[in-house]
Amino acid sequence: MSIYDFSSETIAARNGTEVDNAYKSMGIPIYMTNNYLFDDVQQGADFCYSADNGHCYTRISNPTNDELGKALAALEGAEYGIPFSTGVAAISTLALTLLKAGDHVICDDTTYSATAYIFRTLLPKFGVESAILNFADYDAVEKAVKPNTKLIYFETPCNPTMKVIDIARIARIAKSCGAVSAMDNTFATPFITKPIELGVDVVMHSTTKFICGHGDAMGGALVGPKKIMELIREDGLKNLGGTASPFNSFLMLRGLKTLEIRMDRLSATAGQVAEFLEKHPKVERVLYPGLPSHPQYEIAKKQMKKFGGLLTFEVKGGVKAGVTLMNSIRLCALAVSLGEANTLLQHPASMTHWYVPKEAREASGITDGLVRMAVGLENPGEIIADLKQALEKC
Ligand SMILES: Cc1ncc(COP(=O)(O)O)c(C=O)c1O
Numbered sequence: 001m002s003i004y005d006f007s008s009e010t011i012a013a014r015n016g017t018e019v020d021n022a023y024k025s026m027g028i029p030i031y032m033t034n035n036y037l038f039d040d041v042q043q044g045a046d047f048c049y050s051a052d053n054g055h056c057y058t059r060i061s062n063p064t065n066d067e068l069g070k071a072l073a074a075l076e077g078a079e080y081g082i083p084f085s086t087g088v089a090a091i092s093t094l095a096l097t098l099l100k101a102g103d104h105v106i107c108d109d110t111t112y113s114a115t116a117y118i119f120r121t122l123l124p125k126f127g128v129e130s131a132i133l134n135f136a137d138y139d140a141v142e143k144a145v146k147p148n149t150k151l152i153y154f155e156t157p158c159n160p161t162m163k164v165i166d167i168a169r170i171a172r173i174a175k176s177c178g179a180v181s182a183m184d185n186t187f188a189t190p191f192i193t194k195p196i197e198l199g200v201d202v203v204m205h206s207t208t209k210f211i212c213g214h215g216d217a218m219g220g221a222l223v224g225p226k227k228i229m230e231l232i233r234e235d236g237l238k239n240l241g242g243t244a245s246p247f248n249s250f251l252m253l254r255g256l257k258t259l260e261i262r263m264d265r266l267s268a269t270a271g272q273v274a275e276f277l278e279k280h281p282k283v284e285r286v287l288y289p290g291l292p293s294h295p296q297y298e299i300a301k302k303q304m305k306k307f308g309g310l311l312t313f314e315v316k317g318g319v320k321a322g323v324t325l326m327n328s329i330r331l332c333a334l335a336v337s338l339g340e341a342n343t344l345l346q347h348p349a350s351m352t353h354w355y356v357p358k359e360a361r362e363a364s365g366i367t368d369g370l371v372r373m374a375v376g377l378e379n380p381g382e383i384i385a386d387l388k389q390a391l392e393k394c
Contacts, residue, residue, distance in 0.1 A: 003074045008190060012256045016071035030250045031063045051233055060238045064246035068253050069221070072211075075190040075256070076203050078223035082233055083249050087186065087206025088114045089242025090220030094202065095119070095151070097236030098180060098228075101127030104146045106179075108135040108154035110161050110364040112206075113353050115184065119153065120360075134364070135165045136296070138173070145177045155184030156193075157300075160348045160372040161365035162287040162312050164296035167303055171199030180228065186210070186339075191263045192305050202228060209339030210309070213255040213262055217248040262377065266309030269380040273373070276384045277313050282321070282391045284314040284369070309376075310338060314369045321394040322347060322369045328390035331382055338374030343383050345373050 003016045020029050036055040038044035047054035051061035065083050073081030084090040107119035109132050119130050131144045135154050152174040156165040174181035182202040183195045189210045195203050202224035274288035289300035290307030315321040326334050332343040349368050353361055
């Protein structure tokens with residue numbers, strides 16, 4: 001039986017794989033080795049030629065990393081997966097492998113800050129022309145396509161505005177022009193959204209977040225068609241070096257075992273928090289894909305099984321009230337990142353998106369008073385009580 005014959009729950013719980021052959025260990029062994037012994041020169045040549053033949057050097061392939069790649073690929077319904085040292089390493093490797101000077105790329109205007117930097121600033125420095133626009137305007141995306149468009153990149157729900165993009169529509173535009181579509185599925189995870197089933201070619205993850213789940217290891221991943229992924233391994237990973245630590249891959253495999261139950265719990269808590277905030281007189285607006293008031297609620301319902309653990313809200317009273325709120329929380333933590341057991345709050349305009357030009361930031365919905373909240377696994381009533389006491393001070 002193949003790993004692909006099982007449900008997502010079983011693939012995640014069992015890490016998708018057979019028992020390790022050598023000692024029949026139930027857990028995936030952590031192969032902390034840089035290199036591998038060859039039987040003879042010919043085998044060395046074969047293994048160094050392609051990771052398909054065998055392991056040569058861990059920058060290119062490693063058994064623990066490969067198990068994580070396989071499990072993530074199976075969960076996303078992809079042919080092949082590769083873990084990276086961080087999510088940003090996965091994105092930059094994807095872009096630098098697939099694009100060259102003279103190519104054109106289209107990227108949504110609301111992405112994680114380092115993603116925005118790669119597509120707005122880094123790629124144009126190397127002669128790649130990039131169009132950054134609002135993917136909620138599907139006609140604009142279609143019009144932006146050029147004969148040299150090679151990659152269409154987006155995330156949904158978007159960080160940090162929670163904009164939801166119709167995945168199938170963007171994938172169709174990419175297919176019709178022969179470009180690769182790539183989507184960051186960090187916020188939703190494969191237990192909520194399956195972009196490949198909706199037509200996307202390559203899925204990216206910051207495994208640092210929900211997949212790790214405990215805030216103690218950085219990682220990234222790309223999954224997609226074997227042809228593209230092999231190129232990414234043999235060209236981008238090998239020569240740019242954003243390889244995952246095998247120890248971190250072990251932690252990600254461990255995180256996968258509880259991913260579904262954590263996503264269920266986080267989605268339920270975030271829904272309760274969003275409803276509380278939406279009724280609060282000191283809150284201007286709340287953006288959560290599970291609220292009927294969310295501008296893309298209908299799209300969210302179509303492509304998300306649950307609505308995830310992230311939401312944003314704006315406190316009445318602008319930056320001053322926002323700062324008071326952030327400085328008044330007691331149980332929730334004032335920290336970046338997301339997908340951990342702790343509830344985390346942060347202020348994108350001053351903390352994570354300060355280097356996106358103010359005009360571009362505001363045009364993409366990141367206003368000065370916007371607060372991003374990543375709910376955690378604490379008691380939902382206690383999270384709400386903490387927000388309540390902090391809002392009373394605003
Ligand atoms: C949606 C999203 N994509 C990518 C990244 C980058 O991942 P990493 O921090 O693992 O490099 C982040 C980090 O916050 C993120 O939120």
